[in-house]
Amino acid sequence: MNNARFIIQVSRGLIREARVRRVVMFWSILVAMVMLFAGGVFEWPVASEHPFLFIAYWGLCGWITLLSLLLALYDVVKVRADAQRAQRELAAKTFEDSPDDENPR
Numbered sequence: 001m002n003n004a005r006f007i008i009q010v011s012r013g014l015i016r017e018a019r020v021r022r023v024v025m026f027w028s029i030l031v032a033m034v035m036l037f038a039g040g041v042f043e044w045p046v047a048s049e050h051p052f053l054f055i056a057y058w059g060l061c062g063w064i065t066l067l068s069l070l071l072a073l074y075d076v077v078k079v080r081a082d083a084q085r086a087q088r089e090l091a092a093k094t095f096e097d098s099p100d101d102e103n104p105r
Contacts, residue, residue, distance in 0.1 A: 018078070021071055028068045035061040 014020055039057060047054040 015074065021075055025068055025071045028064050032061055032064045032068060035064070
């Protein structure tokens, strides 16, 4: 039970910090590209001898690619939400009633 809580806390930390999230996206895309290259060039003799290893390898490559895609989509949504929140705060700050506006000269 402690391990599950630790994993959840680490995952939340990785997702909430934009810089860490983007570093994870970069490295996961890089790993997926290297795996794609290595699988396409070096794995064909192994594929015919060990089909389970072949499926596991490409499944892992797909999972890492999906991780990158989901993190990128989350990052886009988070950036847009933060921009909209900042825009609303700026509009509220700009158009709030001030004492100088009540008595125009």
